[in-house]
Amino acid sequence: MSKHVLPLLCCSPQTGEPLSAEEAAELARVFKAIADPVRLRLLSLIASHAGGEACVCDLTGAFALTGPTISHHLKVLREAGLVDSERRGTWIYYRVQPDLLAQLSAALVRDTPVKASA
């Protein structure tokens, strides 16, 4: 529904199908969780550990931030589905969810259907 009723030809015709408002909202929710320097480093740190998991105690030591702040960021990542946590004895271990990251990664390149068809 373009506002242009006159034959101004201001815009090129659409070819692919853009994100719906719902898809965009869902994607934005997860990207928001990623779009923070601390959380990016947390993800990276967790993924860099052997077995793809790390305990909070070591993560906390990597930042000049208080424990509660790290805990808050981990919660954001957890609620976005980007990490999973499991308590084993005294310590709680965090693990990344590669599937969701792969989905996000794919969404970014799917966003540009400007293949070499030009």
Add this chain to the structure above:
Amino acid sequence: MSKHVLPLLCCSPQTGEPLSAEEAAELARVFKAIADPVRLRLLSLIASHAGGEACVCDLTGAFALTGPTISHHLKVLREAGLVDSERRGTWIYYRVQPDLLAQLSAALVRDTPVKASA
């Protein structure tokens, strides 16, 4: 520098190398620009148009938002390097920068070096 001096073995050893604080800050800057439903749809709309470019006039019509608000979001995308704009006569055309999107996409999967080596 873990806080653990005792041989508690709380944490698995690191294998890969995590993001530096600078890399994380730079990545977060761009992800922040993406992490908004309106901007995601803008990117998608621009990319979906033939030739990979679209003018503001048509983008504005796709949202229940005022012109200045759309302009603000486009500016954020532009300053993040995600889109490029060019004026041709009356209208200004926006084009996505696939290279940066591809970089982001790669960063997300590079983040998880948990290959099938386990």
Add this chain to the structure above:
DNA sequence: TCCTTGTTTAGATGTCTGTCTAACCTTCAG
């Protein structure tokens, strides 16, 4: 030249978010 249309800039405002301190829950060792 003046007017109309497209687009951006400036300023204001309400909401969201990152960080802290203090308090609480969980697990293990005596």
Add this chain to the structure above:
DNA sequence: CTGAAGGTTAGACAGACATCTAAACAAGGA
């Protein structure tokens, strides 16, 4: 059971952000 250490929750506060209205700037047509 009691104490200590790991980790989370609750509440407060400063800074950032999305949105709007009003005004300004740019390009084209009468």
